[in-house]
Amino acid sequence: MNNSRRKFIAGSVALAAGSATAMASSTDIQKDKYPLVHHVFFWLKNPDSVKDRDRIIEGLKTLRKIEAIKELRIGVVASTEKRDVVDNSWGVSELMFFENLAGQASYQDHPIHQQFIKDCSALWDKVIVYDAIDV
Amino acid sequence: MNNSRRKFIAGSVALAAGSATAMASSTDIQKDKYPLVHHVFFWLKNPDSVKDRDRIIEGLKTLRKIEAIKELRIGVVASTEKRDVVDNSWGVSELMFFENLAGQASYQDHPIHQQFIKDCSALWDKVIVYDAIDV
Numbered sequence A, B: 001m002n003n004s005r006r007k008f009i010a011g012s013v014a015l016a017a018g019s020a021t022a023m024a025s026s027t028d029i030q031k032d033k034y035p036l037v038h039h040v041f042f043w044l045k046n047p048d049s050v051k052d053r054d055r056i057i058e059g060l061k062t063l064r065k066i067e068a069i070k071e072l073r074i075g076v077v078a079s080t081e082k083r084d085v086v087d088n089s090w091g092v093s094e095l096m097f098f099e100n101l102a103g104q105a106s107y108q109d110h111p112i113h114q115q116f117i118k119d120c121s122a123l124w125d126k127v128i129v130y131d132a133i134d135v
Helices: A003-024 A027-035 A051-066 A101-109 A111-124 B003-023 B025-032 B050-065 B100-109 B111-123
Strands: A035-046 A071-077 A092-098 A125-132 B036-044 B071-077 B092-098 B126-135
Touching: A027 A071, A035 A051, A035 A101, A035 B092, A051 A071, A051 A092, A051 A111, A092 A101, A092 B036, A092 B050, A092 B126, A101 A111, A111 A125, A125 B092, B025 B050, B036 B050, B036 B100, B050 B071, B050 B092, B100 B111
Parallel strands: none
Antiparallel strands: A035 A092, A035 A125, A071 A092, A071 B126, A125 B071, B036 B092, B036 B126, B071 B092
């Protein structure tokens, strides 16, 4: 086996080992890499309109093309136990992760995001945004 | 190079390639596996007390031992742009992912969670919980 082959093997093994570790703790890596959490809740103008809800969901899906968004989850109210502290009055949620404040700012100004607001803002009545940074 | 070496290399490369793919789409894998999002915001009784805030943070860290929690992020208010829709009046947040409703329910009843509430609930004034399920 020549030297370059030997290095190639060593490199592959190291990559494999490194990747396996990364997979096992992928959530921790994401936590470190994408520590900025942006969670938005939308209250629909017509709370009973599945059509309006689905239009917002479709609009949110277009945001996936924005590179600064490192992960995007679109949600609806989960049927967990009803408790006083649980707010289940909203209609649609978006949960995003960013690398840093600059990434989040670039998302706010992104044409695809602006288009989403233009297309869908008439459908919602209220929006609450929570921006958290991992500690 | 003998056959076993050749197989070893091929295996390593395949593992490396497979892991790289898995890493690239790890967020999608998690989304499918852990679709239940539980986001809790705590408003402190003494909003300016870093000591109280840190006690809640330390309390939240103990929750990591609860198996049903597939990912846990503890956050504080991020210094994103102040906008009317952004609520930055809270003090500490916990963001958790669960496999399903049963996992979330088992977390609610878990002794470590109950101990956290016992130890820290005197420190907060208000709690809002959002439970979302991925669409």
